[in-house]
Amino acid sequence: MTNKELCLNLIKTDKENEVVNILRKASYWDDASYWKYYGNMENNFSTIGNQQKSPSAALVEKIINAVDAVLMKECLIRDIYPDSEKAPKTIQEALKEYFKIREGKLSNVTPYDRGELAENINLVATGDKKIPSYTIVDLGEGQYPYNFQKTFFSLNKSNKLRIPFVQGKFNMGGTGVLQFCGERNLQLIVSKRHTEIAKLEQKDNRNLWGFSIVRRENPSKGVKSSSYKYLAPEGDILSFKADGIPAIPGDYPEAYKGLLKHGTIVKLYEYQIGASLRTNIVFDLFNNLSLLMPQIALPIRLYERREGYRGHTKGTVLSGLTVRLEEDKRSNVEQGFPSSTVVTIKGQEMKITIYAFKENSETKYKKNEGIIFTVNGQTQASISKRFFTRKKVSLGYIADSILIVVDCTNLNGRKREDLFMNSRDRLRGGDFEDEIEKKLEDLLNKHNGLRELNQERRRKKVEGKLKDSRPLKDVLENILKDSPTLSRLFIQGKQLQNPFRPKSVASKEEFKGEEFPSFFNIDKEYTLNKPKKCPINNNVFRIRFLTDAENNFFTRPNSPGTYEVTSPECNELDYYMNLWNGVANLNITVPENSSVGDIFEFRTKVYDLREINIFESSFFVKITESENKNKTSAGERLKPSSRKEGNQTRGLHGLNIPEVTEVTEDQWDKYNFDQLDALSVVKAEEKQYDFFINIDNWHLKTEQKRKKNTDPKILEARYKYGLVIMGLAVINQYEEQNENGDDSIEDLVRNFSRAMSPFILPMIEGLGSIEPSDFAKENVDLA
Incomplete structure (x- = not known):
């Protein structure tokens, strides 16, 4: 078997056992002397094994490497060294210069032209539906066989560290994928240097393809951990001469038809992508990769080439989440969104874009993610949507529908290291992350557009049932009034009321912002003689501006605006501007070491x-001087207006008595209930929770059938009131002790009520039947 035949066999197989058999027949598999340590490190497992936890996040690293290879090719074929002064200084500059993309943004490229660009990089799914293999093919710079060790198989080198126009700089060789490649962690790499680059470099072996397999070897005797090795017989990478090899997909289901004349092939055998992502590549994996690469530099062509798919699209172009949302904005994003701002913390600038999806549209773009942090267009970490149910945010009704993109590209190297783990898939923790989260909490809590949308969703879900649930609330109010302990949890002397402002601001006209504003003016002048007053115990003060700029003016993909805030008295300021429908609120953190009178x-x-x-x-x-924060101030933020008529009113400042809605079996899907769920709560406002009770719960129904001499309505009422009081107890504990709101109160109440559901009615009945004689008997027994 020639080297070329060996290579083509390895490319076309999708089973790792077949790979082993092919290499064994070629006498390579069992000879340990033919295999070299990855990164020339015997203990490389400690580095390679400490990469991404997610198989799709690891796959992204390989795709980013392919993007970088294409960018590098465009630089090198112009006889420009990538780390020289002549090379582009940013990814956007490279895209503008090499691909003629306006502003270096894919959103400025037509779908047809993006499809043409995507021919440079392919991601192909082959093999079994349940155990797919994935192949990344790029028409990039490619590598000489002798250079594999310095490039593909290097670890902790600085190959791309000083190249400013590439997306990947960590130089782990994309090793995060290895742990997800079947049982033996097999990966194939095939590459050939681009012909034009080879001519410029005047290399003799310009027509050589190189190829190698990476495998994981179990710990040998006396060694504690596994190690990764790559095939290099006699110390050299296997090679052969060929103008091209079949590696470009043809019509479905042909995976290897078109000739690849230069570039790189990376094949991941039996990749453990996970059950939720191994569907047709154009669906779930496409959505997930779009989220993980929201602003990818170049588009990717995805091919589904596993047999058995009928009547479905077999390919698509992946251009990143930002492009998708820009194209789908009208159909899937709420009016007025995306909204944007730029937050500055300790002199570090981050662009923040807020997307609010139309109800049930978010599943096309995300799952559990609420906030994603990106660098150079690639997601580095995320925070779950639970963030939006925190006490200081209180956006429970739209928690599923919000996605925030925090662009951390402009952070300096030290702060980036402080924020992200080296695995590039999670946050590190620490003071800087805490500061960012506090700013995000404040930003979301004060965002009028989000608060209005939250109230609108709540109104649709709750308001129609308020009248029907009035007797339940009356009884609940009486129970609470009769108990001094319970009544202390709520607003003293307040009656239950419609949570939606019955008379509020009249409906507003749709705001249509300008792409480029004609004004951006401070709403009220604060002079040296009449300054804005800020109590020293306030952490932040706000200045209001009026403008005709559109809501995403500061972070939109094309022609974004910028702003800066300076002070002669302060070298470093923390601030952000919240822009919504013609009002821009500038929030500035009070400078450190401030004193009264400054x-x-x-x-x-x-x-x-x-x-x-x-x-x-x-x-x-x-x-x-400090102010009493319990006192309502003139500058207190008003609740966002509803769309009903009437006067503006202020909310209560304690825990409001909850609104209670009954849920029947035909509504279980809407409220994510099943037969054993009992109670669900949603935080609608800072001190307002809405309760949803499953009155077709199987435990309740069982008790109603068993207690034939008791009116079913009485049992239902006991069950509901018991659940409400139990839920209030959990919430009270949560409000008092969980200051940061990191745990989800929704999950706490749902899980606890589900556990307690079988015992509520027996407990009420059993405790209610206790007589004084029972105590007397107990005392005798104890004696």
């Missing part, structure tokens, strides 16, 4: 990309 001058500048308009403002802020 006066600070602040200056703002807002730019558009054209730099035709620069909007400048200045204002003064005076630090005053």
Whole structure:
């Protein structure tokens, strides 16, 4: 068997056992001397095994490597060294110069042209439906066989560290995928240097293809951990001469038809992508990869080439989440969104984009993710949607529908290291992450658009049933009033009321912002003689601006605006601007070491990309004595207005008596209930919870059938009131002790009530039947 035949056999097989048999027949598998340590490190498992926890996140690293290879090719064929002064300084600059993409953004490229660009990089699914293999094919720079060890099989080297226009810089060789490649962790790499680059480099072996297999070897005697090795007989990478090899997919189900003349093939055998992602590649995996690469530099062509798929699309182009949402905005994103801002913490700037999806549309784009953190267009970590149910956020009704993208590309290297783990799939923790989360909590809590949407969703779910549930609330109120302990949890002297403002601001006209604003003005002047007053115990103060800029002016993909805030008295400021429907609220953290009587001058500048308009403002802020925060102040934020008529009203400042909605079996899917669920709660406002009770719960129905002499309505009422009081107890404990709100109160109540559901009615009946004689008997027994 020639080397070329061996290589083509390895490319076309999808079973790791077949790979072993092919190599064994070629006398390579069993000879240990033919295998070299990956990264030239015997203990490489400690590095390679400490990569991404998610198989799709690990797969992204391979795709990013392919993107970088194509970018590098475009630089090298122009006879420019990638780390030289002539090379592009950013990814966007490279895309503009090499691919003529306006502003270096894929959103400026037509779908047809993106399809043409996607021919440079392919991701192909082959093999078995349940155990797929994935092959990444790129038409990039490629490598000489002798250079594999310095490139594909290197660890902890600085190959791309000083190249500013590539997406991947960590130089782990994309090793995170190995742990997910079947039982033996097999990976194939085939590569040939681009012909034009080889001519410029004047190499003799310009027509050589190199190939190798990576495998994991079990710990040998006296060794504690496994190791990864790659095939290199006699110390050299196997090679052969060929103008091209069949590696480009043809019509379904042909996976290897078109000739690849240069570039790289990476095949991941029997890849453990997970049950939820091993469907047709154009569906779940496409959605997941779009989320993990929201602003990928170049599009990717996805091919489904596993047999057995009928009547479905067999290929698509992946251009990243940002492009998808821009194209789907009208059909799947709520009016006025995305909204955007730029947050500055300790001098570090992060762009934040807020997407609010139309109800049930979010499943096309995300699952449990609520906040994703990106660097160079690649997701580095995420926070779950539970974040939106925290006490300081209280957006329970739209928690599933929000996605926030935090672009951390502009963080300096040290802060980036402080924020992300080296595995690039989770946050590290620490003070900097805490500061970011606090800013996000404040931003979301004060975002009028999100609060309005939360109230609107709540209204649709609850308001129609308020009238029907009035007797339940009356009884509940009486129970609470009769118990001093319970009544202390709620607003003293307050009656139950419609949670939706019965008379509020009249409906507003749809806001249509301008792409480039004509004004961006401070709403009220604060001069040196009449400064804005900020109590010293306030952490943040707010300045209001009026503008006609559209909501995503600061972070939109194309021609975004920018702003800056400076102060002669402060070297470093923390601030962000919340822009929504013509109102921009600038939130500034009070400078450290401030004292009562201090006066600070602040200056703002807002730019558009054209730099035709620069909007400048200045204002003064005076630090005053502490204020009593329990007292309602004139500057307190009002609740967002509903769409009903009437006067603006303020919310209560304690825990409100909950609104209770009954859920029947035909509504279980809507509320994510099953036969054993009992109670679900949603946090609608800072101190307002809505309760949803499953009145067709099987435990309740069983008791109603068993207690034939008791009115079923009485049992149902006991069950409901017992659940409500139990839920209130859990919430009270949560509100008192869980200051940061990291745990999900929704999950706590749902799980606890599910566990207690079988015991509620027997407990009520049993405790209610206790007589004084029972105590007397107990005392005698104890004696």
